[in-house]
Amino acid sequence: MNPLVVLGATGSIGRQALEIADHLGLEVVGLAASSPSPELSGIAASYPGARLAVANPGEAQIPGLVGFGVGAEAISELAATPGTTLINGIVGSAGLSPTLAALRAGNRVALANKESLVAGGELVRRTLDEGVGELIPVDSEHSAIFQCLQGESGSEVSRIILTASGGPFRGWSRPEMAQVTAEQALQHPTWNMGGRITIDSATLVNKGLEVIEAHHLFGFSFDQIDVVVHPQSILHSAVEMGDGAIKGHLGNPDMRHPIQYAITYPRRLDSPAERFSLAGSALTFEPVDRTAFPALDLAFEVGRRGGSAPAVFNAADEVAVAAFLDGRIGFLDIVEVISRTVAQLGSQPVSDLASVLAVDAEAREVAEDFAATSSRARQVG
Numbered sequence: 024m025n026p027l028v029v030l031g032a033t034g035s036i037g038r039q040a041l042e043i044a045d046h047l048g049l050e051v052v053g054l055a056a057s058s059p060s061p062e063l064s065g066i067a068a069s070y071p072g073a074r075l076a077v078a079n080p081g082e083a084q085i086p087g088l089v090g091f092g093v094g095a096e097a098i099s100e101l102a103a104t105p106g107t108t109l110i111n112g113i114v115g116s117a118g119l120s121p122t123l124a125a126l127r128a129g130n131r132v133a134l135a136n137k138e139s140l141v142a143g144g145e146l147v148r149r150t151l152d153e154g155v156g157e158l159i160p161v162d163s164e165h166s167a168i169f170q171c172l173q174g175e176s177g178s179e180v181s182r183i184i185l186t187a188s189g190g191p192f193r194g195w196s197r198p199e200m201a202q203v204t205a206e207q208a209l210q211h212p213t214w215n216m217g218g219r220i221t222i223d224s225a226t227l228v229n230k231g232l233e234v235i236e237a238h239h240l241f242g243f244s245f246d247q248i249d250v251v252v253h254p255q256s257i258l259h260s261a262v263e264m265g266d267g268a269i270k271g272h273l274g275n276p277d278m279r280h281p282i283q284y285a286i287t288y289p290r291r292l293d294s295p296a297e298r299f300s301l302a303g304s305a306l307t308f309e310p311v312d313r314t315a316f317p318a319l320d321l322a323f324e325v326g327r328r329g330g331s332a333p334a335v336f337n338a339a340d341e342v343a344v345a346a347f348l349d350g351r352i353g354f355l356d357i358v359e360v361i362s363r364t365v366a367q368l369g370s371q372p373v374s375d376l377a378s379v380l381a382v383d384a385e386a387r388e389v390a391e392d393f394a395a396t397s398s399r400a401r402q403v404g
């Protein structure tokens with residue numbers, strides 16, 4: 024197995040990837056994080072041979088942290104280290120450039136950064152179609168589908184079924200959700216994840232992003248992608264074959280499984296994750312309440328529109344979630360801000376990375392304006 028470059032090394036995915044690297048005895052040759060921090064310094068001390076990069080220079084000198092690259096270029100350069108596997112655990116559309124850089128270098132990308140495919144799906148697809156690089160999903164749902172599709176290359180697949188936990192507000196009405204605080208929304212029932220993805224799980228924006236991600240990863244039309252609520256998060260997702268047979272992937276909600284599989288694929292090696300016991304487990308499924316959670320239908324809509332629309336959806340969400348976590352807008356305003364931004368900017372064709380980044384920047388500005396409007400309305404109200 025190749026040495027690893029880990030982006031988002033101080034985050035939830037990055038830390039678990041490093042645990043897997045230690046478990047498998049893999050070399051770590053690159054580490055990147057959003058800014059210099061004592062956490063990054065501590066991690067770097069454990070991997071003295073690794074090159075370091077940060078997105079932002081930060082304000083203070085961090086003891087033990089020297090000689091690191093700064094900026095998006097430095098991170099993409101790290102991602103393109105020849106003969107490595109990239110763990111892309113960056114949060115947000117900033118993850119797209121390193122994904123493309125790693126693929127173009129012929130590397131395997133273990134992709135946890137779903138925004139690479141949401142914002143730049145057409146570009147990533149084009150790069151893979153040129154026959155360079157390899158993309159293995161780390162997102163638990165997509166890893167499950169990827170695993171279900173193994174050995175089925177000649178088979179008819181009717182549809183893929185993404186499971187959703189439903190988040191902390193499953194069963195709530197919209198008036199009930201109007202008063203939700205950041206603290207409440209950060210309590211995910213089954214998965215322990217980073218801040219933005221936890222909020223995205225509460226609004227179901229995350230599932231919407233995953234629908235678009237699945238479309239680009241596996242090439243299914245949006246009509247072939249279903250979402251079902253499964254509160255226990257044990258069935259990670261499923262595939263319905265042409266004969267009606269459903270193949271699913273089960274296990275504890277533990278990201279170490281999909282991270283490790285993306286590293287060892289096609290091999291399966293012993294894992295530090297706890298094993299799941301079927302006996303005594305009750306698994307339930309229910310439809311998504313699409314009225315209470317309009318983000319899902321909005322995601323299908325922008326996915327079908329294609330072009331720049333999914334990148335706008337994602338960028339607006341990044342802005343709206345930050346505004347919600349700052350207490351500037353309410354919980355329901357998150358999807359409202361996204362919806363307005365998407366309506367205002369529509370969709371244009373995207374030809375290259377620069378056009379995706381331009382759309383992303385424009386969507387952030389428009390979303391900031393809508394968030395400011397919601398914020399003022401809130402203060403008046």
Ligand code: MG
Nearest residue numbers: 162163164233
């Ligand atoms: Mg997921």
